[in-house]
Amino acid sequence: MKATIQHCLEMGYCAFGVRRWFSAYSDRGLTLREFCKNGVDTEWLRAQNDPRLTKLADYVESKSGG
Numbered sequence: 001m002k003a004t005i006q007h008c009l010e011m012g013y014c015a016f017g018v019r020r021w022f023s024a025y026s027d028r029g030l031t032l033r034e035f036c037k038n039g040v041d042t043e044w045l046r047a048q049n050d051p052r053l054t055k056l057a058d059y060v061e062s063k064s065g066g
Contacts, residue, residue: 001041001042001060001061001064002038002039002040002041002042002060003039003040003041003042003045003056003057003060004035004039005018005035005036005039007056007059007060007063008056010059011055011056011059013052013056018032019032021052021053022035025048028048030044042056042057042060042061043057045057
């Protein structure tokens with residue numbers, strides 16, 4: 001499943017915080033531009049071992065029914 005910037009905003013994550021998050025994870029192969037354009041797999045979010053990203057993955061998967 002894909003998480004998108006819209007999912008972040010629905011959860012109340014602010015755009016500034018998302019931008020900072022991508023700055024911190026820029027060495028892991030994903031840019032903010034790519035995320036905004038294509039989203040990111042929830043598997044990738046979970047692999048980062050970050051509680052905020054796991055929460056986002058949970059949210060996306062719950063909206064998709066699984």
